[in-house]
Amino acid sequence: FIAFMGDAELDEGNIWEAIADQATQGLGNVTWVVDFNRQSLDRVVPGVKVHQWQVQFLAAGWQVIEVKYGRKLQAKFKEEHGEDLRAWIDAMPNEQYQSLFALKGEELRQRFLEGAPEGAKAAVAGVSDEDLAPLVKDLGGHDLASMLEAYRQADATTDRPTVIFAYTVKGWGLPSAGNPRNHSALMSTEQVNEMRARTQLTMATEWDRIPEDTAAGRWCNARAQHLERPRPDGHLSIAVPERVETRSPSKPISTQEGFGRIVTSLSRDEAVAKYLVTTAPDVATSTNLAGFINRAGVYSPDEIRDWNEDDPMLKWSQHPQGQHIELGISEMNLFLLLGQLGLSWDLSNQPLLPIGTVYDPFVCRGLDAFIYGTYSGSRFIIAGTPAGVTLAPEGGAHQSTITASIGMELPGVTFIEPGYLGALDWLLCDSLQRIASGETDSSAYFRLSTRPLDQAPFEAARTRLGEKVLRRQVLAGGYRLHDAFAARPDLRESNAPVVHLAASGAVIPEALAAAAELADEGVAAHVVDVTSLDRLYAAWRSGLAAGVRSASVPAYPLILREIFPEKAPVVTIHDAASHAMAWIGSALGVPAVPLGVDKFGQSGSVSELYELFDLTSGSIVNAALAALALE
Numbered sequence: 001f002i003a004f005m006g007d008a009e010l011d012e013g014n015i016w017e018a019i020a021d022q023a024t025q026g027l028g029n030v031t032w033v034v035d036f037n038r039q040s041l042d043r044v045v046p047g048v049k050v051h052q053w054q055v056q057f058l059a060a061g062w063q064v065i066e067v068k069y070g071r072k073l074q075a076k077f078k079e080e081h082g083e084d085l086r087a088w089i090d091a092m093p094n095e096q097y098q099s100l101f102a103l104k105g106e107e108l109r110q111r112f113l114e115g116a117p118e119g120a121k122a123a124v125a126g127v128s129d130e131d132l133a134p135l136v137k138d139l140g141g142h143d144l145a146s147m148l149e150a151y152r153q154a155d156a157t158t159d160r161p162t163v164i165f166a167y168t169v170k171g172w173g174l175p176s177a178g179n180p181r182n183h184s185a186l187m188s189t190e191q192v193n194e195m196r197a198r199t200q201l202t203m204a205t206e207w208d209r210i211p212e213d214t215a216a217g218r219w220c221n222a223r224a225q226h227l228e229r230p231r232p233d234g235h236l237s238i239a240v241p242e243r244v245e246t247r248s249p250s251k252p253i254s255t256q257e258g259f260g261r262i263v264t265s266l267s268r269d270e271a272v273a274k275y276l277v278t279t280a281p282d283v284a285t286s287t288n289l290a291g292f293i294n295r296a297g298v299y300s301p302d303e304i305r306d307w308n309e310d311d312p313m314l315k316w317s318q319h320p321q322g323q324h325i326e327l328g329i330s331e332m333n334l335f336l337l338l339g340q341l342g343l344s345w346d347l348s349n350q351p352l353l354p355i356g357t358v359y360d361p362f363v364c365r366g367l368d369a370f371i372y373g374t375y376s377g378s379r380f381i382i383a384g385t386p387a388g389v390t391l392a393p394e395g396g397a398h399q400s401t402i403t404a405s406i407g408m409e410l411p412g413v414t415f416i417e418p419g420y421l422g423a424l425d426w427l428l429c430d431s432l433q434r435i436a437s438g439e440t441d442s443s444a445y446f447r448l449s450t451r452p453l454d455q456a457p458f459e460a461a462r463t464r465l466g467e468k469v470l471r472r473q474v475l476a477g478g479y480r481l482h483d484a485f486a487a488r489p490d491l492r493e494s495n496a497p498v499v500h501l502a503a504s505g506a507v508i509p510e511a512l513a514a515a516a517e518l519a520d521e522g523v524a525a526h527v528v529d530v531t532s533l534d535r536l537y538a539a540w541r542s543g544l545a546a547g548v549r550s551a552s553v554p555a556y557p558l559i560l561r562e563i564f565p566e567k568a569p570v571v572t573i574h575d576a577a578s579h580a581m582a583w584i585g586s587a588l589g590v591p592a593v594p595l596g597v598d599k600f601g602q603s604g605s606v607s608e609l610y611e612l613f614d615l616t617s618g619s620i621v622n623a624a625l626a627a628l629a630l631e
Contacts, residue, residue: 001027001029001030002030003030007034007037007050007165014332019056019060020060021328023326023327023337025160026061026160028158032161034163034164035168036050036166037167037170050165062162063160063163064162065163065164066167067141067143067150068167069143073135076124076135081122084119084120087120088119101177102177102179105132106129108129139168141167142172150164150166170182173195174195232345232349233351234351235436236436238272239433240272240436243422243425245261248421252452253452253453255385255418255420255453255505255506257288259287261288263291266429267291268295272353272432275352276323277323277324277352277355278293278324279325279327280326281327281329281358282329287383289357292324297315297321297324298322298324298325299324301320302320304318304319331362332365333369335366335370336369338356338373338378338380339374339378339380343379345379345438346377356380356383357383358385361398361400370382374412374441374443378443379435379439379443381431382444382446383448384407385450387400389613390449390450391450392604393605395601396601402577403447403576404417404504404580405577412441413441413445413534414431414441414445416446417530418446418529419453419458420455420457423458426475427446427475447576449575453506453508454509457481461481461482476532476536476559477530477536478528478529479528479531480562481528482515483526484519484525488519488524491523494522497523497524498523499525499570500526500528500566501515501571503573504573504581508529511620514618514624515527523628525624526568530581533580536559539557539558543556569585569591569593569628570585572596573596573615573620575615578595578598579596590631591627592627593623
């Protein structure tokens with residue numbers, strides 16, 4: 001695996017997070033080539049940090065190779081006064097060295113030797129003005145032989161990654177070489193014509209392939225044949241079960257605990273288990289991956305003894321067959337790794353089923369890698385847990401509010417937030433099957449909670465709707481959890497006013513309690529459990545887009561017709577920013593009152609924080625009455 005990067009990219013903190021993580025040590029098939037031209041977009045960089053960077057790479061266990069000078073300068077250094085010349089160039093400030101690139105002849109000599117010791121002056125005294133410029137600018141990154149030797153050295157090292165610092169001139173061979181403003185510089189027509197003449201090309205031949213009857217052409221063809229490979233299939237010939245939990249829990253359970261149970265159960269399925277890979281940034285046990293780790297082990301290139309082997313709860317068995325990859329506390333590294341695991345089908349022709357867990361507020365911390373992973377077509381599952389102010393005691397720093405919006409708006413990712421184990425089971429297994437089938441845009445983001453919920457309401461909906469219908473609606477994005485008319489036929493008979501309470505995740509119990517209170521007030525409040533805001537929105541948006549493109553009346557999606565059959569006001573309830581669900585009113589064409597968390601969280605009990613952010617059953621009742629008043 002080879003990466004080419006600019007030196008300015010080493011200013012980015014996520015680079016050093018990755019390098020420092022123990023999981024990257026020993027990767028002998030990794031080589032980074034740093035194009036070290038010492039210019040940024042805006043300026044020539046002062047105070048070059050190459051020595052600092054080299055020390056940091058060495059401390060992390062990397063092999064460091066510096067390709068600083070080309071063969072001309074290397075040969076000159078071996079002559080009399082050559083060491084004085086090397087010392088002078090090494091000590092020269094970067095700004096001064098870069099200023100030489102635009103100079104020639106005597107002007108170049110004077111600038112180059114300004115303040116130089118006598119030895120350095122003597123070293124180039126016999127070099128003509130014509131030959132001085134190619135000598136002074138002879139950097140290793142432009143010297144093919146020097147670079148090939150560096151690559152050979154990297155290939156020979158198989159026990160650690162390698163970084164090659166290749167010194168270059170930005171704009172090498174162009175009129176703008178070394179100019180501080182050359183990043184967006186364009187060549188004039190005259191300069192392009194001059195380059196064509198210098199490279200023996202014409203307008204008719206400048207895009208031609210290298211002639212196949214030449215030595216270079218034959219070499220290119222041979223390399224192409226050597227590197228050619230069949231296009232990866234990208235899918236696994238396995239069937240992920242529709243669900244793995246066969247019985248509903250008799251006691252309340254949180255979606256985080258349920259997630260761990262489901263992943264552990266999947267590890268017992270021989271067809272599925274061998275493709276599962278989990279990872280976490282030092283939160284594996286606190287996000288309920290311990291069961292899977294106990295069965296599958298932790299990956300390590302070597303077998304490492306667990307000195308806490310008597311721990312009855314966790315078997316931290318590290319060996320080459322382990323299927324959990326433990327990371328340090330870096331959410332950026334988590335998403336970088338998931339991005340690569342989710343591309344293993346393309347890079348290594350080995351599809352996997354990658355699953356990561358992270359504290360939900362820190363999804364934002366890894367967002368850059370999250371975006372680029374899915375942009376590249378990666379397929380993986382990420383569980384953000386615990387989420388929201390429902391994680392009440394830990395305070396605002398650990399309470400996520402905007403992550404639902406991230407999940408909904410990020411292309412290539414389906415945002416999912418179930419409240420019940422049965423729905424989570426279907427949704428997680430379905431998401432893994434989509435990845436196994438090679439579907440594009442099949443990454444999924446599960447936003448989960450540590451709040452245990454009574455599973456009886458979901459089982460009642462299963463009985464009322466039937467298994468097949470309920471599963472279809474859960475996967476489509478939502479279902480009617482509580483039917484006010486089924487629970488209280490007298491409300492239908494009295495032609496009671498109707499309101500919808502659309503809730504997602506941990507706040508569903510408050511919506512159910514509000515529905516009961518409203519029923520006692522003579523209001524029929526149907527409760528809709530929104531399992532995937534993303535899929536509901538996509539269904540609505542798809543119908544609108546089709547209507548726009550065809551200049552016809554937009555189709556109204558089936559799932560919205562099924563779960564919101566009455567044209568009635570809606571209250572949305574979400575332990576997240578309220579705008580994430582606020583669009584539902586527009587989709588239904590009815591008045592809407594969105595409830596959610598639009599300020600930073602606080603430390604307290606769940607009931608105290610729900611009171612603070614108007615997520616209690618009483619607040620929902622008042623919101624429903626307000627929505628009815630808007631009709």
